[in-house]
Amino acid sequence: MRFATEADGLRHIKGKEIRDVSYIKNPSMKKLMSDSEEECRVDFEKWIWIKRFMFAPKELQGLLGKDHREKPGDKIEDVRNHHVNTFIDWAEERPRRRAIIIIDANQHGAATQIAKQISILGGDNTFGGLGLSETGEEPATHFWCNWNCSASEYNFLEEQKKLWWRVYDGVSYDTKEKMDELLALLSLKRIESEKIGIIKRIITWTGNLFKKSKPV
């Protein structure tokens, strides 16, 4: 069994009892996916477990490297299962992340198919709008979106190895102004719609009139 996203994997193992946490001691595990379904599932669980501790709250990070097996007893088992379930609840949705995705315009269809793996409903509109270009005029050379997503979804989006698909961490670009600075670094500008263009022309005209009427 393979999972499209980590979130899918987490949903698969949620509520299941995970008894052996000894592999936490060995986070350098290289094999992530195996051929057999069972090995794949087990390895995926281990991989999720290790990876998620990198982002987990302090209380869960405190478990890293711990092995409760030398302290047998129902209470310890309950505690551990509680941690596991709490951890999975948290890891599935937390922390929220923000992915700014910029794609080449000629790959709009392929990029939309990637987005639809997560955004099943409405994913067709992920890269809507007039897009981006070097001059801010049509035609668009790129399209983009600003996506509030879960950590696992962010990983899925970031792990797409495509030259025409770039993901930027939106945390650094939390205002429209900063977003435009990012675009400027990439030599891109937003293409304004005709409606906004009309408004801007009116405003420019009004502003010029105002300047002319001001006493020197």
Added chain:
Amino acid sequence: MPITAIHEAFPSHGRKRGSYGSMSWASTGGFTPSGSPVGHWSADTITGLEDDDPVATWPDQANSYDLVQETAAKKPTYKTDIQNSLPCVRFDGTSDTMAVAYGSTLSQPNTFFSVHDFTQGGTDIIFDGIYGDNEQALYCQAGQMHSRLDAGSPTLVDPYMFQTGSPDLNVILFNGASSWFRQNGVQSNNINPGAENPIGLTLGSGYGGNFGWAQVDYFEFIAYDGTETVTDNEAGLKSKWGTP
């Protein structure tokens, strides 16, 4: 660590989502809009979300015209404890937008009450209709914080300006040449932004959701098909949200 301590460490475990302190939706001052609004959307009535969650549905309290967004990348963000310990719906100014079609056309005169914090000056559309030929919109003027109404004929409402860092309470009457705009209790002269009539509502962008995105925190929006008395709603919203 004893189990009780773990429960304290992870208070969300086993609880229904959205039951935290700042999200006690039933205790928001008890504001009820006057008359019979077509639609009433208030951020403090959204349930089941935590801070930073994407908003897929913003329920209408008046009828069943819920604002919706299906596309994951276009969903605005639910933010807790933003104004008077109440939440907001945050539109990112890049792609977020929500929309709904009314059951019928709202013919002028139409009255709108809008509590929002417009956080970035651009040429941005705070609300709009859902079609280009049937719109009633509130814009911000490019690079400044001036307001502009458009029901087919964009009209500047100078010098009424949006604030940043605190919410504005705007009341807008679209009524042909007798239209006006009201900013935190101060009303403009009559203006004529056009004669178009909306068949739906878009928040956070222009109609269609693909241009004019506004970076704005939305708190509450009320739409009336007709002329609505301002005083009671304005006082109630001002008290609830702490607008000037």
